[in-house]
Amino acid sequence: MSLLRYESQARAPLVEGNKTYHDVTEDICRPVEAKPGKLWWVGFIISLGLLGFGVVSIYMDVVYGTGQWNLNKTIGWGWDITNFVWWVGIGRTRER
Structure with missing residues (x-):
């Protein structure tokens, strides 16, 4: 099966290594579909802390004015x- 490849004559190819469209799609989707790592969890915990701070701030504003x-x-x-x-x-x- 032959895949059509459109190459520009003005610049070098952006995708090298004889990859198919499926391979490129897998490379792009891999970070989104993979399980989160330690750095993601650290950022998530920090975000939860900031969310908690915001909730407490709004609560204090409603209660104390x-x-x-x-x-x-x-x-x-x-x-x-x-x-x-x-x-x-x-x-x-x-x-x-």
């Missing part, structure tokens, strides 16, 4: 307003 952002102080603007003004200032900068 926005007063924990220093909005109950008369001198400061509070975290949310300061953060908003910072990002608006970053967004307003442009090249001339």
